[in-house]
Amino acid sequence: MGVNLPIYLDNNATTRCDPRVVEAMLPYFSDKYGNSASRNHVFGWEAEEAIDNARDQIANLIGAGGKEIIFTSGATESNNLAIKGAAAMYRKKGDHIITQITEHKAVIDPCKRLEREGFRVTYLPVDKFGRVSAADIAAAMTDKTILVSIMAANNEIGTIQPLADIGKLCKEKGVLFHTDATQVVGKVPVDVMAMGIDLLSMTAHKIYGPKGVGALYVRKKDPRVRLEPQIDGGGHERGMRSGTLAVQNIVGLGAACEIARKEMGEEAKRTFALREKLHRGIADRLSDVHLNGHPTERLPGNLNLSFAFVEGEGLMMGIKEICVSSGSACTSASLEPSYVLKALGVGDDLAHSSLRFGVGRFTTPDEIEYTANAVVRAVTKLREMSPLYEMAQAGVDLSTVQWAAH
Numbered sequence: 001m002g003v004n005l006p007i008y009l010d011n012n013a014t015t016r017c018d019p020r021v022v023e024a025m026l027p028y029f030s031d032k033y034g035n036s037a038s039r040n041h042v043f044g045w046e047a048e049e050a051i052d053n054a055r056d057q058i059a060n061l062i063g064a065g066g067k068e069i070i071f072t073s074g075a076t077e078s079n080n081l082a083i084k085g086a087a088a089m090y091r092k093k094g095d096h097i098i099t100q101i102t103e104h105k106a107v108i109d110p111c112k113r114l115e116r117e118g119f120r121v122t123y124l125p126v127d128k129f130g131r132v133s134a135a136d137i138a139a140a141m142t143d144k145t146i147l148v149s150i151m152a153a154n155n156e157i158g159t160i161q162p163l164a165d166i167g168k169l170c171k172e173k174g175v176l177f178h179t180d181a182t183q184v185v186g187k188v189p190v191d192v193m194a195m196g197i198d199l200l201s202m203t204a205h206k207i208y209g210p211k212g213v214g215a216l217y218v219r220k221k222d223p224r225v226r227l228e229p230q231i232d233g234g235g236h237e238r239g240m241r242s243g244t245l246a247v248q249n250i251v252g253l254g255a256a257c258e259i260a261r262k263e264m265g266e267e268a269k270r271t272f273a274l275r276e277k278l279h280r281g282i283a284d285r286l287s288d289v290h291l292n293g294h295p296t297e298r299l300p301g302n303l304n305l306s307f308a309f310v311e312g313e314g315l316m317m318g319i320k321e322i323c324v325s326s327g328s329a330c331t332s333a334s335l336e337p338s339y340v341l342k343a344l345g346v347g348d349d350l351a352h353s354s355l356r357f358g359v360g361r362f363t364t365p366d367e368i369e370y371t372a373n374a375v376v377r378a379v380t381k382l383r384e385m386s387p388l389y390e391m392a393q394a395g396v397d398l399s400t401v402q403w404a405a406h
C-alpha cells in the first residue's frame, strides 16, 4: 500500500499549512513588507489593502462584515479578549457568566481568573454526548448574567453544540453570546447573523493556515459590542487590540478562509467518509470499542474511540507510526484522564485507553486503511496479554469480581 510514514491524524491539534496559503503569504515576507499602520506611503497602503482583503475573506466565511474582525495571535488570545474584555466592559450591568465544563482551557482559565476577581461563573454539566441545551442555559440565567460562552465544537470529542438555539435564547434575554468556534470554522457552516453570535473566536492553524494568528468577530450592530482592551498601545483594531498587525500571517488566515469557504462542502463529505471508513474498519473487527462524543452532531473529521481491556500507553506504543492524540494535546503531557471524557461520565480506564483521530484535508484512503489495520493489530495483541479480557471473554462479570487487596 502506498503510504508514507509517519501518518498524521492529529488535525484537531493543528493542521499542515496549505501550499496555496504559503504561496499567498510569501510576498509579504519579501517585497511587500510595509506596516499597515503607515498611512503616508505606498508600502503602508499595500499592507493595509492586504489586511482589508483578509478581513473580507474571513468575514465572508462566517456571515460577518469585514469591519467586525479583530486580529489576534490565535484563539487563546481571542477567547481571553472576548471573555475578560466583555466582563470588564459590562461589569456595571452584571457579574455573572455562564459556560460549560468541556470548554477548552483557553475559556476555562480566563473564567477562573474572573472568579478570583469577584465574578460568578456557572460551569454547566454536559449530557453523555457532551452537549448542553438552551434550556440548561436559560435555567442558569439570572438578571446579573452578562455573557454566555459555549464552544461551537469540542476539540477532543468533536461534539457540536446547538449554537442557533443558544444564540436565540441570548438574544431574547439580552445577554452577549460568545463562541469558541476554533474547531468549526471552515469545517461546518457558521453564520453569526443566523446563529445570534456576538463574539466568535477562531485561529488559522486549525484551518490549514499559519500558527500564531487568529481573529475575534465582534458584533457592530444589534447590539454594538464593546470590549475592554487587554493590550494597550497604538490603538490598532478599533482600540481593542494594539500592536503592529502580522501582515503575512493575516494574509495567510484570509487565504485559508477563502479556500475553506469554496471547498468546505466537498471537503466535509470527504473527511466524513474517511472518518466513517476508519470507524467501521476498527469497530467492525474488534469488540468493546466505544465511541466518545455525539454519534451524528460531530465534526466530520473527528473520531474519538475508547478500547476496553487495553492500556492507553501500550496502545500508543503499538501504533507509534501513527500520530494521534490520547485526550487533547494540552492534557496528554500529564497522566490525568481527560477532563472532557470525565465530564461525559466515561470511566478512568476507558478514558485512559481513548484515542482521538483527526482526519484532515491531506488524509488519504490508504492512510485510513493502514491506520485501521494497525489499531486492530495493536489492540488484539494487547488483549491477548490481558487477564481481564480473558475473564470477560469467559463470561465473568468483572464488576462482581472481588479483587485481593495489596
Ligand SMILES: *Cc1c(COP(=O)(O)O)cnc(C)c1O
Pocket (backbone or CB within 6 Å): 012, 013, 073, 074, 075, 076, 077, 104, 106, 151, 153, 154, 155, 180, 182, 183, 202, 203, 204, 206, 212, 214
Ligand atoms: C486549538 C484550540 C484553541 C487554541 O487556539 P490557539 O490558536 O492555539 O491559541 C482554543 N480553543 C479550541 C477549541 C481549540 O481547538
